[in-house]
Amino acid sequence: MTGQSLLMMLLMFTILWGGLIVLLLIALRKERQKSDDEPNR
């Protein structure tokens, strides 16, 4: 495999799967925060 295609592969997987995982983690954190807050209202 050439260096360019290897770099492209790493870049695509990092942006898409990395981005997805980060967004899911943010969503999960928010969900937890809000469910912790709700009983106190």
Added chain:
Amino acid sequence: MVGVAVGTGNIWRFPRIAAKYGGGAFLIPWLVFLFLWSIPIIIIEIAMGKGTRKGTVGAFGKLIGSGFTWMGAFVGFVSTAIMFYYSVVTGWCLRYLTGALSGELEGLVFESSEAFWNDFINGYQPVLFHFLSLAIGTMILYRGVVRGIERANRLFVPSLVVLLVILFLRAVTLPGAMKGIEIFFTVRWEMLLDYHVWLDALSQNAWSTGAGWGLILTYSVYMKNREDAVLNSGITAFANHSISLVSGVMIFSTVYALVPARAAQVISEPGPLNTGLAFIWIPQLFSQLPGSYFFSILFFLALFFASMSSLISMIELAVRVLNDAGVARNRAIFSVGAVGFIMGIPSAMNSAFFLNQDWVWGIGLIVSGAIFAFAVLWFGVSQFREHYINAEGTDVRIGKWYDAIVKYLIPVEVTALIGWWFWVAIQADPNGWWNPLRIESVGTCLFQWGVVVSLFVGFNWWIARTTLEDQ
């Protein structure tokens, strides 16, 4: 919502279009339009659904006034017209899944694989499996939004990811798979100067993410107020592209490992009804693998799950619109199921009719995307951003840069895409492009859209009265 976006297009359309441009060169514009088309439109859909708590018709009426409910009706109709033949496609996936389970797909070579497809498509079975797909879809909806749609998607989406990861791991470990991966990620930079690659990347985004279909708007009606439009649109669009990427690597690896000499042709050949890769090649490719029985089942199960999760969202869209108009939910479900079955029969029995519907309503989706952008422009982009997207209770807020995308970029994208498709159709048939009876002509699009728009504009007063009468 990921279930809406992830469909058969991720598995068989994405690798085919990527192969047309040698792989890597397609990935760059495909990623660019994730940010410049898919995410901005999905944000509009989520914000409209959550903000108005109405299906497509009511959402347009509530946002920009009762004079515009016909626009929501058009958006809803485009997705419903797609549902009529998408159920036929889901039926094909179901048929091949039963074929994989019964062992019929084992040992297929090109001639027998093609014969299997022809025997199936020319008989009564497409109608039967179209019926079964709609029956399964309506039964899922009958169980309700939480017990039906949510539970089904909790099964379909993670299972699909697991199945694709297993197939991906198997594919990349095949001897010779590296060649396929290398080609998939090699960027031929000169390709980026070809406008076709940009237009195809935009159409793949419009098709594959579900942006502009009205389906995401429909699911957003049931969202909690505190859920973010921006965060959820990001998750939906990124999940869609991530799954496409895995499917692309899986398909390129498998094809280059098993038929290296004909790989480019195998991946990019549209085949009958644009499904050559899934229904002609995959069965014979898998039949060469050790454990072919197991891997064929996994592939067609993944395809069926992807397809069914999208089909139920299309049925739900029509159900929600009827429900908003005062039809009881269960009655609406069975009415949509029955009408969907009848209206899908011509596509199940006649390939030309299927291709015509795919052409007319496929491009209609871009018009739907434009209608969403128009609604926001009419309402006022900044006000929409402040009142609907950055609504109370949301944490991820969006800035002024978003206004420029909706005001300038989306209209340019729509004009370029529709203009290009029509241009290609005119070039391909210079004497008959205006003819509404041709399968893929400009005339057939304008005629069918025109009939639908005229009816909805003519009956706008009635549509608005039935849908918005509680206001």
